[in-house]
Amino acid sequence: MKLLASLLMSAALAAPAFPALAAGETPKAAKPDLAKGEASYAAVCVACHAADGNSTIAANPKLAQQHPEYLVKQLQEFKSGKRADPVMQGMAAILSEDDMRNVSWWLASQKAKDGFSKDKDLVALGERIYRGGIQDRNIAACAGCHSPNGAGIPAQYPRLSGQHADYTVKQLADFRDGKRGNNAQMRDVAAKLNDREVRAVADYIAGLR
Ligand code: HEC
Numbered sequence: 001m002k003l004l005a006s007l008l009m010s011a012a013l014a015a016p017a018f019p020a021l022a023a024g025e026t027p028k029a030a031k032p033d034l035a036k037g038e039a040s041y042a043a044v045c046v047a048c049h050a051a052d053g054n055s056t057i058a059a060n061p062k063l064a065q066q067h068p069e070y071l072v073k074q075l076q077e078f079k080s081g082k083r084a085d086p087v088m089q090g091m092a093a094i095l096s097e098d099d100m101r102n103v104s105w106w107l108a109s110q111k112a113k114d115g116f117s118k119d120k121d122l123v124a125l126g127e128r129i130y131r132g133g134i135q136d137r138n139i140a141a142c143a144g145c146h147s148p149n150g151a152g153i154p155a156q157y158p159r160l161s162g163q164h165a166d167y168t169v170k171q172l173a174d175f176r177d178g179k180r181g182n183n184a185q186m187r188d189v190a191a192k193l194n195d196r197e198v199r200a201v202a203d204y205i206a207g208l209r
């Protein structure tokens, strides 16, 4: 008994299993495991978001090269229902916090493919809104938060460039209606845009690079 106790004592002194955290310090999460992320992506997500995260279906967003913190936030909020979507709520429900991090960091490591604008007349209006906003209606320039080339600003402001216009139109409408209730800044921006402006800026974003 005495021997065991002293063995335990010396083991504890040599290698503390749970080092104490300094005041205000939060425990660090483990490094994301890209191989595990790729495996769960290939098992489930690939069917809708394509092998490299560059979905070719307009309703399913491209996810490649997106900021990982933003992706984790979306998956958590699909799971909680703060961002309403019946399909993605079911997908996110089966993911643990670690799964979300692994798959998001793997997606961020994939290369985004360029997209294209379609409507020559609308795209000029879209470019004006994206770059300069609409000052007399207090609509902020999208570029201010999402950057001039649409790459976003990590970790808060998502990448938009090359995204399917149909998907972007739906997000702006969902922000406006409160169906996507996970960001007040975007609700305010979308609330001030009419349908034509939404289509125009979405078309511009599709071709942005
Ligand atoms: C059955 C098709 C389907 C499957 C399978 C699927 N998704 Fe989705 N996903 C969608 C659709 C549709 C949306 C757009 C939802 C909306 O309109 O808001 C979406 C949106 C997302 C978004 C939000 C992207 C953004 O830019 O905000 C993320 C992140 C995402 N999916 C990740 C995943 C992951 C990870 C998996 C696998 C665990 C997965 N999806 C499986 C169809 C699918």
Ligand code: HEC
Pocket (backbone or CB within 6 Å): 061, 073, 129, 130, 140, 141, 142, 143, 144, 145, 146, 156, 157, 158, 159, 160, 168, 171, 172, 182, 183, 185, 186, 189, 201, 202
């Ligand atoms: C004040 C900063 C700000 C401005 C200005 C802004 N955005 Fe955003 N936007 C955000 C933030 C933050 C998010 C992420 C919301 C979240 O966490 O879900 C976002 C998300 C989005 C999304 C969802 C992306 C996705 O993959 O689902 C779209 C689309 C979007 N913004 C388009 C626009 C457009 C178009 C404009 C200009 C008319 C604009 N934004 C102006 C801050 C801004």
